[in-house]
Amino acid sequence: MNKVLFFAHLRDSAGVESVEFAASGKTVADLKELISEQFGLQNFDTVMTAINEEFATDDEVIQEGDTIAFIPPVSGG
Amino acid sequence: MNKVLFFAHLRDSAGVESVEFAASGKTVADLKELISEQFGLQNFDTVMTAINEEFATDDEVIQEGDTIAFIPPVSGG
Amino acid sequence: MKFFEIAKDPINTQSVIDKVIQREAGAITTFIGTVRELTHGKKTLYLVYEAYEPMAVKKLAQIGTEIEERWPGSKVAITHRVGKLDITDIAVVIAVSTPHRADAYEANRYAIERIKEIVPIWKKEHWEDGQEWIGNQLETVAYPSGKPEEGDLGE
Amino acid sequence: MKFFEIAKDPINTQSVIDKVIQREAGAITTFIGTVRELTHGKKTLYLVYEAYEPMAVKKLAQIGTEIEERWPGSKVAITHRVGKLDITDIAVVIAVSTPHRADAYEANRYAIERIKEIVPIWKKEHWEDGQEWIGNQLETVAYPSGKPEEGDLGE
Numbered sequence: 143m144n145k146v147l148f149f150a151h152l153r154d155s156a157g158v159e160s161v162e163f164a165a166s167g168k169t170v171a172d173l174k175e176l177i178s179e180q181f182g183l184q185n186f187d188t189v190m191t192a193i194n195e196e197f198a199t200d201d202e203v204i205q206e207g208d209t210i211a212f213i214p215p216v217s218g219g
Numbered sequence: 220m221n222k223v224l225f226f227a228h229l230r231d232s233a234g235v236e237s238v239e240f241a242a243s244g245k246t247v248a249d250l251k252e253l254i255s256e257q258f259g260l261q262n263f264d265t266v267m268t269a270i271n272e273e274f275a276t277d278d279e280v281i282q283e284g285d286t287i288a289f290i291p292p293v294s295g296g
Numbered sequence: 297m298k299f300f301e302i303a304k305d306p307i308n309t310q311s312v313i314d315k316v317i318q319r320e321a322g323a324i325t326t327f328i329g330t331v332r333e334l335t336h337g338k339k340t341l342y343l344v345y346e347a348y349e350p351m352a353v354k355k356l357a358q359i360g361t362e363i364e365e366r367w368p369g370s371k372v373a374i375t376h377r378v379g380k381l382d383i384t385d386i387a388v389v390i391a392v393s394t395p396h397r398a399d400a401y402e403a404n405r406y407a408i409e410r411i412k413e414i415v416p417i418w419k420k421e422h423w424e425d426g427q428e429w430i431g432n433q434l435e436t437v438a439y440p441s442g443k444p445e446e447g448d449l450g451e
Numbered sequence: 452m453k454f455f456e457i458a459k460d461p462i463n464t465q466s467v468i469d470k471v472i473q474r475e476a477g478a479i480t481t482f483i484g485t486v487r488e489l490t491h492g493k494k495t496l497y498l499v500y501e502a503y504e505p506m507a508v509k510k511l512a513q514i515g516t517e518i519e520e521r522w523p524g525s526k527v528a529i530t531h532r533v534g535k536l537d538i539t540d541i542a543v544v545i546a547v548s549t550p551h552r553a554d555a556y557e558a559n560r561y562a563i564e565r566i567k568e569i570v571p572i573w574k575k576e577h578w579e580d581g582q583e584w585i586g587n588q589l590e591t592v593a594y595p596s597g598k599p600e601e602g603d604l605g606e
Contacts, residue, residue, distance in 0.1 A: 150418035151429040195351035217430040218417025227573035228584040272506035294585040295572025296484050322487035332477035383474050405556050
């Protein structure tokens, strides 16, 4: 299983902070599509993804136990 | 009479912090020449002059009571 | 000493500055980001900052490494606050020391621009008539391809 | 409040920063000039700064006015220390607040460059084998004509 984390407006839209999801073997792009459908999330094309706290590209393949975070455009500073 | 102030290496060379000097009616250039001769001061061409705490050009004429300061290249900061 | 931190309590600017003091440095610059009352003429009541904390600390440290490689002899410390912040409260303090002053300005500015690109921290603005998570403050689409650029990927 | 000061005692950075806090500001930059141990490979033991104090205060204030005219909405405070300073001691603190961050960096940098041009403060470096009044740190002849340029003349 994989832990999937939501932040900022994605968390508000999803209504949860995190979910457990079987994502092992899927690419980041696959997971994005599944998650955006399941939670009805919009604007996923500007959302970045992190695997185990490092940015990942859409073609990266998720491993068992990886923590996935969806990172909306950041606004710190 | 006029008060004439020396700073940094000029003060070390002149051996005094200030002198009283009758400079009224003279230009800054005149005063520079007189002072550099009297105190044996070198490198007066990079020295700026202030009259009453404002920079003055060499052709400015000194008035009675003005305070004159010779300002070597500054090195604050 | 922790040079890169996410803080829940008010930031003490001096303590961030103290981390970068070095005998080889002639210049220290700090950037202090404060909560401004007006943005595009709209009155902010307060902000809430949220971070993906472990990743945010890693990315702040990455920015520090980038700076220390690019400006030799530099030293960097960054603390970013999360939670509710009122007008004039400090959101972030960046301190950079370098041997020469030009580098201290450039390296510090690099840090704040990178924070706005790669550090997972978000702010929610609260106005009298509503609230909103603020997107990309660079006012460009930072990732038009939907993925970070090569240089933004980890260490 | 005195925004432009020559100080005989150690400078409290925070107190300089506090002078420029404003609800309209989103950014505060500070420049802290410290005494560096090595310059061109030569080891400094300590420095002595001297100022033509009343004129120095006026010229610092002039720099503040120049900045507030050039970067609208900015606020500036500068304190420069005089006397004997040891390695890592603070010689000058410049704090600038502005609504937007780019201005805060640019205005602050402008301040330190102007200090090195027009403020009557001098430093004497003390090494193991001697001492010397330092001339023009810009490492150019600032006034080849022997007189300040038009823009440098006070009001």
